[in-house]
Amino acid sequence: MGDRRDFLKATAAGLAAAAVAAPARAATSPSGASAPFGMPRDMTLINMRRDGGYTLGVKTKDGVLDVAAAGKALGLPVPADMDDLLQNGKGPMLRAVIDAAEAAPDRRLTIPEATIAYGPLVTRPEKIIMMGFNYRKHAEETGTPVPKDPPLFNKYNNTLNHHGGTITLPTHAAREFDYETELVMVFGRECRDVSEADALDYVAGYSTGNDFSARDLQTLTSQFMIGKTSDGFAPLGPYLVTSDRVPDPNNLRLVTKVNGAVRQDWNTNDMIFNCRQLISFASKVMTIRPGDIFYTGTPQGVIFGEKTPRAERTWLKPGDAIVSSLEGLGELHFTLA
Numbered sequence: 001m002g003d004r005r006d007f008l009k010a011t012a013a014g015l016a017a018a019a020v021a022a023p024a025r026a027a028t029s030p031s032g033a034s035a036p037f038g039m040p041r042d043m044t045l046i047n048m049r050r051d052g053g054y055t056l057g058v059k060t061k062d063g064v065l066d067v068a069a070a071g072k073a074l075g076l077p078v079p080a081d082m083d084d085l086l087q088n089g090k091g092p093m094l095r096a097v098i099d100a101a102e103a104a105p106d107r108r109l110t111i112p113e114a115t116i117a118y119g120p121l122v123t124r125p126e127k128i129i130m131m132g133f134n135y136r137k138h139a140e141e142t143g144t145p146v147p148k149d150p151p152l153f154n155k156y157n158n159t160l161n162h163h164g165g166t167i168t169l170p171t172h173a174a175r176e177f178d179y180e181t182e183l184v185m186v187f188g189r190e191c192r193d194v195s196e197a198d199a200l201d202y203v204a205g206y207s208t209g210n211d212f213s214a215r216d217l218q219t220l221t222s223q224f225m226i227g228k229t230s231d232g233f234a235p236l237g238p239y240l241v242t243s244d245r246v247p248d249p250n251n252l253r254l255v256t257k258v259n260g261a262v263r264q265d266w267n268t269n270d271m272i273f274n275c276r277q278l279i280s281f282a283s284k285v286m287t288i289r290p291g292d293i294f295y296t297g298t299p300q301g302v303i304f305g306e307k308t309p310r311a312e313r314t315w316l317k318p319g320d321a322i323v324s325s326l327e328g329l330g331e332l333h334f335t336l337a
Contacts, residue, residue: 038089039188039204043098045240047082049117049162054081058098059239063110067094070101070109082240083124086188086204086291120160121207121236122186127292128155128234129282130211132224134271134297141305150273150281153224155211155234155295163238165334167212169318170230174214177316177336180298181256181324183249183268184209185275186240191288199279202288205242206249208332210235210256210324211295215304215315236293239330246328250274253327254299259320264301268326271297 046057046064056067056079071078076097079085085094101109132151133139139146161167169177188204211228212235218227246252250271256264273281278296282288306313316322318337325331 038091040085040091040094040240040242041244043094043240043242044245045082045085045205045242046113046116046238047119047121047123047162047240049119054119054123056081056085056094057111057116058094059113060110064113064116065098065101065110067097070097073109074100074104076100081119082122083291086122086186087124087289089188089290091188118163118165118238120162120165120234121184121238121240122291122293123157123160125157125292126289127286128157128159129288129292129294130154130228131273131278131295131297134273134278135266135299136270136272137300138298138302138305139272141300141302147272150278152282152285153228155229158231159229159234161232161235161334163235163330163332163334165232165235166337167230167232167235167334168337169316170214171318173230174217174227175315176215176304176310176313178213178215178303179256179258179263179316179322179324180211180213180302181254181264181326181332182209182211182295182298183252183254183275183326183329184236185249185279185294185296187288187292187294188243188290190290191279191283194280194283196276196280199276199283200243200249202279202283203243203249203275204290205240206246206326206329207236207240207293208238208324208326208329209293209295210322210332210334211298213304215310234295235324235332235334237330237332241329252329253325255323255325256301257323258316264299266299266301268296270299 044059048057057064079090184207189202191202212233214227252268320336
């Protein structure tokens with residue numbers, strides 16, 4: 001028994017040293033771009049709510065690894081939460097904890113996923129970048145000219161919401177509430193003026209999101225902002241699936257259900273501007289930083305695109321339950337109040 005404890009202690013110490021040293025090293029991506037080892041790889045991650053804050057979870061075959069508990073039990077440093085992981089390049093540190101926990105299964109560091117409280121996937125991004133009308137049929141159903149260049153806009157951190165969360169509808173200001181299921185890109189490297197060929201090398205992973213909208217506010221003026229930025233209007237999660245586990249982000253089935261009925265069912269291969277093009281375009285305008293997120297647009301099937309008069313449409317209301325899903329990225333559930 002003493003030999004096993006010595007082995008685990010030595011293993012943990014070695015992994016901790018590797019985690020500290022690794023961020024200074026660099027690798028070459030398939031496209032030839034310099035890629036720090038700080039990017040998380042081969043993981044499905046959860047940002048969990050715990051004791052008034054957030055902590056990381058990692059999906060495993062045995063349940064969800066509680067990273068904070070594992071770090072404490074193994075004497076290893078850990079990223080505090082998803083933002084710390086991404087913004088500070090702590091992928092190697094997280095990898096060390098995962099490997100050490102796998103070498104010590106008797107420590108019982110995993111918990112059932114059904115028992116966790118999900119947080120927004122990120123909570124402190126510098127930027128939430130949004131893409132409008134990125135599917136041809138969505139532009140057509142809303143009577144919007146098909147864009148020649150990406151029409152980007154933004155949300156703010158007050159909109160961030162989580163899997164299993166609730167949106168309290170601002171019914172004092174609006175009544176035309178609508179869903180928009182979208183693929184979301186989450187960045188792990190600073191990205192400025194990059195080529196389309198290299199663009200995906202800057203993505204840490206992908207998630208399911210919903211660009212929830214108040215259409216009457218969205219169309220009140222020529223600017224989208226007030227229809228997009230009410231509290232909780234950016235549900236995101238439940239998982240960050242690292243980019244190496246998503247061979248082609250532009251070949252994923254996308255589905256929206258409202259109260260169990262399918263409203264959207266399409267594929268990200270129908271984007272007007274694919275993920276590489278969106279990143280390259282935006283990075284020529286602004287610096288995209290680790291932890292920033294990019295919603296890539298929604299396909300046809302939204303309430304806003306129905307052909308009946310707006311006053312006769314059945315807009316979303318308190319009590320409705322929405323499920324957004326992207327193939328391989330998980331189902332994002334939230335309700336309205």
